[in-house]
Amino acid sequence: MNYSEAVSFLDSYVNYEKLPDYRWTQAAFRLDRMFRMLELLGDPHTKYPLVHVAGTKGKGSTCAFAASVLQEHGLKAGLYLSPHVRDLRERISIDGSWIEKEDFAQLMGELRPAIEQVEKEMIPTTYFEILTALAMMHFAREKADVAVFEVGIGGRLDATNVVTPVVSVITSIGFDHTDKLGDTLGEIAGEKCGIVKPGVPVVSAPQVPEASETIERICAQRGSPLRVITDSGEYEVSKLGIEGIHQRVNAACAMGALEELEKAGLVKLDSAKVAGGLAKAFLSARFQVVPGEPCYLLDGAHNEDSLKALVDSLRERADLVGRKKVALVGLASDKDLRACLAVLNEVVDEFIFTRTSNPRAAAPEELLKILTEFGAGPARAVEDIGAAHRMGLEAAGSGGLVIVTGSFYLAGDIASIIMNDAEATG
Numbered sequence: 001m002n003y004s005e006a007v008s009f010l011d012s013y014v015n016y017e018k019l020p021d022y023r024w025t026q027a028a029f030r031l032d033r034m035f036r037m038l039e040l041l042g043d044p045h046t047k048y049p050l051v052h053v054a055g056t057k058g059k060g061s062t063c064a065f066a067a068s069v070l071q072e073h074g075l076k077a078g079l080y081l082s083p084h085v086r087d088l089r090e091r092i093s094i095d096g097s098w099i100e101k102e103d104f105a106q107l108m109g110e111l112r113p114a115i116e117q118v119e120k121e122m123i124p125t126t127y128f129e130i131l132t133a134l135a136m137m138h139f140a141r142e143k144a145d146v147a148v149f150e151v152g153i154g155g156r157l158d159a160t161n162v163v164t165p166v167v168s169v170i171t172s173i174g175f176d177h178t179d180k181l182g183d184t185l186g187e188i189a190g191e192k193c194g195i196v197k198p199g200v201p202v203v204s205a206p207q208v209p210e211a212s213e214t215i216e217r218i219c220a221q222r223g224s225p226l227r228v229i230t231d232s233g234e235y236e237v238s239k240l241g242i243e244g245i246h247q248r249v250n251a252a253c254a255m256g257a258l259e260e261l262e263k264a265g266l267v268k269l270d271s272a273k274v275a276g277g278l279a280k281a282f283l284s285a286r287f288q289v290v291p292g293e294p295c296y297l298l299d300g301a302h303n304e305d306s307l308k309a310l311v312d313s314l315r316e317r318a319d320l321v322g323r324k325k326v327a328l329v330g331l332a333s334d335k336d337l338r339a340c341l342a343v344l345n346e347v348v349d350e351f352i353f354t355r356t357s358n359p360r361a362a363a364p365e366e367l368l369k370i371l372t373e374f375g376a377g378p379a380r381a382v383e384d385i386g387a388a389h390r391m392g393l394e395a396a397g398s399g400g401l402v403i404v405t406g407s408f409y410l411a412g413d414i415a416s417i418i419m420n421d422a423e424a425t426g
Contacts, residue, residue, distance in 0.1 A: 003101035006108035007088065015127035033122050034162045037133055040114040044133075044140035048078070049266055050163050051257050054151040054192040055171025057306045058205065058250040060283055061242050062171050063148045065254035068241065069277030070146055071095045073267050078139035078147035080132070080160070085284040085300070085412040092135045094142055096282075099135075107137050128152050132159040146266060156194020167260035168195050168224070169253055170204040172246075173211040174305035175336070189214035201225045203256035205249050229256045241281035243289070244313040251278055285411035287313050290418060294323070294396035298415060300408035302332065304339040310405060311347050324400035325349050328392045329367065330356035330385075330410040337362060340406070341371050348403065350395050351379035354388035356409040385413050 038045055051066055053059050060081050070077035077095055084090040089098035111134055115125055139147045151158045173189050189211040196202055202224050204215055219226040229252040240247050261267050290296040301310045314320060327348040331337055351371055353364035364381035371379050382388040392402045404414045
């Protein structure tokens with residue numbers, strides 16, 4: 001099996017990230033499938049210590065900060081993230097290097113018999129389960145010193161929730177996937193706290209009372225020591241590699257987790273190496289500024305809370321504030337579209353709506369209709385992403401800013417266009 005064949009095999013399985021609608025039930029999301037598949041593979045997820053991270057926003061950044069600091073301390077740090085922006089292999093990396101295509105293909109070939117055996121015994125596995133198992137195999141094969149795993153969705157029924165980590169992390173909780181995780185922040189927090197294991201310490205970002213009460217109750221029930229970090233800069237450093245004012249909280253969550261690893265004797269934290277690791281952390285499409293005239297701001301923010309963080313961060317960037325701001329926006333239809341657009345409308349001068357490659361994408365005309373009800377400035381709806389991109393460049397002008405947001409799919413598509421254009425012009 002080569003890499004192309006491995007990806008085709010993976011793509012043949014149901015991918016809930018791309019389904020427009022599905023039921024979030026124990027029947028469909030069954031951890032017994034993961035446990036059985038991993039048992040057939042020799043339980044690779046038990047071969048190294050782990051950090052397990054759930055939450056509504058900031059999960060990926062928290063994971064990236066933690067892995068970068070571990071790497072700076074000389075540890076071989078595995079990192080499992082979702083979704084990817086441009087390349088599937090972004091999701092699985094060690095010390096910042098994506099899994100090689102040859103390794104991906106080889107591991108998929110070894111994984112396939114276990115998948116087929118599980119299918120004989122139970123219902124078929126899923127895209128995310130297979131990818132998660134492959135990441136666990138890769139980290140074991142490469143003898144990672146520590147691995148950092150980001151939860152896909154929720155926590156309780158997520159495929160990553162087969163691990164028993166050294167520390168569990170709950171980042172900021174907000175409203176997202178309410179049709180699956182619950183209509184209240186307490187219910188959503190309960191799903192996220194599904195990753196809390198008996199006796200395993202938990203680090204939490206500051207939460208609204210409804211969410212914090214749920215976290216405190218579940219941690220107490222399971223005998224899991226809880227530490228709530230503050231956002232007052234208790235790990236203040238001169239530079240964070242991932243920009244945005246909200247990243248200070250994510251970096252603090254990462255450091256809280258790393259201090260638990262230190263208590264467990266897995267790392268001896270050094271202040272200079274901590275600062276270096278936090279400064280070197282990188283994650284695509286998280287307030288990612290691409291210089292140029294106009295310049296781009298790529299951000300995968302896709303719900304009201306994450307878009308508020310984007311807007312607040314933008315207001316802090318003096319070099320961007322004075323530019324004409326043209327937003328190239330694609331949103332999924334299951335989001336609170338009105339709330340998302342209201343947030344962006346606070347800072348955007350002109351909107352161009354397009355349809356992302358996500359099957360759950362909202363129609364550009366629907367987004368345009370909602371925006372017009374605000375009495376907002378100029379706006380257009382364009383189905384084709386390439387055409388929308390060209391319109392965005394023209395509208396922003398040489399001194400402007402093109403904000404690409406609403407979807408990691410859109411951020412990835414535009415990043416590809418930017419890279420291809422750069423290669424074409426030499």
